[in-house]
Amino acid sequence: MTWDISKIDEWKSDEFPRGAVIPDSGNSRDYVTGGWRSQRPVRDDAKCTQCLFCWIYCPDSSVNVADEKVTDFNLNHCKGCGVCAQVCPADAITMVPEGCELPEVK
Amino acid sequence: MPTQKTLAVTGNTLVAEAIRQCSPDVIPAYPITPQTTVVEELAKFVANGRMHAEYVNVESEHSAMSAAVGASAAGARVATATSSQGLALMWEELHIAAGLRLPIVMFNANRALAAPINIHCDHSDVMGARDTGWIILFAETAQEAYDNTIMSFRIAEHPEVLLPVMTTADGFITTHSIDRAQIMDDETVAAFVGDYEPENALLDFGKPVTHGSFAGLGGPYFEFKNSQRMAIERARDVVKSVGAEWSAITGRPFGMVETWGMEDAETAIVVIGSTAGNARHVARGLRAEGKKVGVVKVRCFRPFPYAELAAALKGVKAVAVMDRSESFGAEGGPLFLEVRSALYDLDERIPVVDYIYGLGGADVKIELIDRVFADLSDIASGTAAPSGLVYLGAR
Ligand code: SF4
Ligand code: SF4
Numbered sequence: 001m002t003w004d005i006s007k008i009d010e011w012k013s014d015e016f017p018r019g020a021v022i023p024d025s026g027n028s029r030d031y032v033t034g035g036w037r038s039q040r041p042v043r044d045d046a047k048c049t050q051c052l053f054c055w056i057y058c059p060d061s062s063v064n065v066a067d068e069k070v071t072d073f074n075l076n077h078c079k080g081c082g083v084c085a086q087v088c089p090a091d092a093i094t095m096v097p098e099g100c101e102l103p104e105v106k
Numbered sequence: 107m108p109t110q111k112t113l114a115v116t117g118n119t120l121v122a123e124a125i126r127q128c129s130p131d132v133i134p135a136y137p138i139t140p141q142t143t144v145v146e147e148l149a150k151f152v153a154n155g156r157m158h159a160e161y162v163n164v165e166s167e168h169s170a171m172s173a174a175v176g177a178s179a180a181g182a183r184v185a186t187a188t189s190s191q192g193l194a195l196m197w198e199e200l201h202i203a204a205g206l207r208l209p210i211v212m213f214n215a216n217r218a219l220a221a222p223i224n225i226h227c228d229h230s231d232v233m234g235a236r237d238t239g240w241i242i243l244f245a246e247t248a249q250e251a252y253d254n255t256i257m258s259f260r261i262a263e264h265p266e267v268l269l270p271v272m273t274t275a276d277g278f279i280t281t282h283s284i285d286r287a288q289i290m291d292d293e294t295v296a297a298f299v300g301d302y303e304p305e306n307a308l309l310d311f312g313k314p315v316t317h318g319s320f321a322g323l324g325g326p327y328f329e330f331k332n333s334q335r336m337a338i339e340r341a342r343d344v345v346k347s348v349g350a351e352w353s354a355i356t357g358r359p360f361g362m363v364e365t366w367g368m369e370d371a372e373t374a375i376v377v378i379g380s381t382a383g384n385a386r387h388v389a390r391g392l393r394a395e396g397k398k399v400g401v402v403k404v405r406c407f408r409p410f411p412y413a414e415l416a417a418a419l420k421g422v423k424a425v426a427v428m429d430r431s432e433s434f435g436a437e438g439g440p441l442f443l444e445v446r447s448a449l450y451d452l453d454e455r456i457p458v459v460d461y462i463y464g465l466g467g468a469d470v471k472i473e474l475i476d477r478v479f480a481d482l483s484d485i486a487s488g489t490a491a492p493s494g495l496v497y498l499g500a501r
Contacts, residue, residue: 013332018268019207020321020330021306025314 003027029077034062037080039095041073047092054084054093108355110288117248117280120287121187121213121273122147124255126157127295130211131182134162134173139225140277141189141215148187167192171199171212178208179317181307183259186210189277190217193231197238203270204239204334206317209262209302210270212240213255216379216430217277218466226467227277229378229431232407233440239334241271241341242408246382248285250405251275253352253360256290259299260348266340276380278467290356298355338409345406362411364403365418367393371400373482374419376445377428378404381463381470385428388475399479404441412448419449423486425458426478428498432462438495457485463498474499 003024017023041054048070055063055070062078064071073084085093113120122144125133133152135145151157160177164170167188178184188196193214203210216232218224232242241261245251251273258271275281306315321327342362349360366386368374375385382403389399402418404411419425427446429439436443438460446458461478464470478498484490 008326011326011329013326013329014336016326016329016333017306018333018337019205019306019317020319021206022316022319023306023313025316 005030032076034074034076034078034080037075037078038098039080039082040075040078040098041080041082041084041093042096043070043073044092044094047090049090049092051089053087053089057083057087059083108294109291110356111291112286112288114284115248115287115289116143116282116284117245117251117275118143118215118282119147120248120252120289121255121275122151123289124252124295125185125187125211125213126151127290127292128185128211128256128259128299129157129183129296130159130185132160132162132174132177132184133186134164134170134177134184135186136164136167136170136188136192138167138189138192140217140281141187141192141213143281144187144213144215167195168199171196171203174210174212175199175203175206175208178203178210179206179307180309181304183263183302184208184210185212187213187215189215190219190225190231193235194219197235200235200238200240200270202318205330207268207334207337208270209259209268211255211258211262212270212272214272214274215277215281216274224466225277227279227380227430228465228467229429229440230465232272232274233431233433235272236408236440239269239338240408241267241269241338241345241406243271243273243406244378244404245273245275245280246380246403246405247287248275248280248283249287249358251280252287252289253356253358254405256295256299257345257348257352257360259302261341261344263302264341264344264348267337267344269334269337269341274379279380288356294355298352342409342411345409360405361414362404362406363414363418364405365400366403367398367400368402368418370398371422372398373424373426373479373486374400374402374422375426375428375475375478375482376402376404376415376419376441378407378441379430381428381430384470384472384475388472388479392479397479397483399482410444410448412444412451415445415448416452419445419456420452421454422456424482424492425449425456426482427458427460428478429460429462430464432465442495457492459485459492460495461498462495468499471499
């Protein structure tokens with residue numbers, strides 16, 4: 001089943017699933033939770049040794065990896081906690097003040 | 107063919123039998139006076155193989171209701187029982203059970219809350235839970251406690267409702283006194299209650315779901331509460347129809363509001379629970395003297411039957427509400443607040459006086475009820491003005 005929440009802002013009270021049940025799995029990635037981040041991680045590819053510490057430590061699974069290499073950060077869910085920058089042994093991650101718009105994901 | 111047996115039993119024994127007959131899958135429970143014999147019986151039923159439930163010994167009532175919430179979300183039919191401080195300790199989970207729309211059935215042995223420490227009857231525990239979103243039923247007798255408990259499963263699990271139900275009886279007075287009552291055969295109860303088919307069971311691996319999600323700022327929390335209100339409003343008709351159905355099988359009446367002598371009553375007492383019997387006893391005596399008195403008993407407190415109550419009291423000259431719990435600082439006890447609000451929609455303006463009585467098991471003597479009817483008679487005839495709140499019989 002695919003739970004279509006594209007019209008959730010228009011739902012009437014009795015159209016929501018009873019008891020706030022989420023009647024489907026795997027849809028937390030559709031829920032944008034990075035909106036209150038005040039700083040974002042920026043990775044310097046030249047310094048990065050691809051040790052993957054940041055990927056292991058990120059409490060929000062927001063470090064994207066492809067072919068065993070860090071590619072970028074999932075800014076829909078990254079909270080800007082700075083853990084990745086703290087653990088990076090190569091000082092490859094800098095936290096920069098936030099000021100961007102989050103892409104709209106529905 | 108429904109077969110009933112007449113027994114001499116305590117309310118707690120019958121409630122335990124009712125729960126056994128409704129076959130819950132999980133019973134997480136913690137003993138507390140005067141509920142203890144209910145959970146002792148249930149544990150015995152499970153140990154002796156008379157009941158195939160998972161009996162969970164928990165370390166507190168907070169855990170009992172937490173386990174009930176988890177088991178119900180998992181898809182089980184869940185029953186538990188508590189009283190007083192135990193119910194108070196469950197407070198946060200009571201809201202969660204209702205908000206998650208889990209049809210848990212819980213028996214409460216109505217008892218006072220500390221301080222001072224007291225183990226006897228009043229309605230402070232239940233009334234403290236009246237805004238948690240649970241459907242709440244009160245019983246006058248062991249028989250009513252039995253009937254209400256069986257009906258509770260049907261009401262809770264009704265697809266139009268899906269809310270938890272608290273079925274209650276007065277501590278010691280109803281839970282521990284031996285009463286004459288009828289018990290239905292197991293098959294008839296099983297057929298009446300039916301199987302519970304959960305729609306969003308956590309244990310249904312073919313259909314993964316999440317219970318207990320977040321609906322914070324900007325989310326639809328407000329809409330969820332509105333849908334909860336809609337559900338308890340729909341429960342009015344469900345309570346009545348389930349009551350009527352069980353009534354047809356047992357031959358015993360059920361009403362959200364039950365009346366005695368109200369056809370032509372000039373004064374009336376509104377009361378909940380075991381004291382209704384005392385009130386009718388006194389009213390019968392007064393009727394024999396030609397006095398037009400009546401008694402209105404509220405059997406379903408949530409949803410509150412305001413229309414039925416107004417219909418029952420229409421035309422009377424003075425009403426006394428008997429509250430066995432406090433709402434400190436309010437104009438009266440919880441029942442008074444409901445009753446006077448229900449009467450507001452009538453054209454006539456009926457004087458209503460609130461009597462707080464029987465807290466912590468304080469004796470409800472016949473003379474006290476005599477006094478209430480005497481006060482009402484003075485108010486109705488215009489010889490006395492309605493008083494403010496009265497602590498009936500307090501020194
Ligand atoms: S800032 Fe925190 S949340 Fe964002 S990617 Fe780094 S560790 Fe993850
Ligand atoms: S922790 Fe630093 S060096 Fe290691 S993969 Fe992440 S950014 Fe690269």
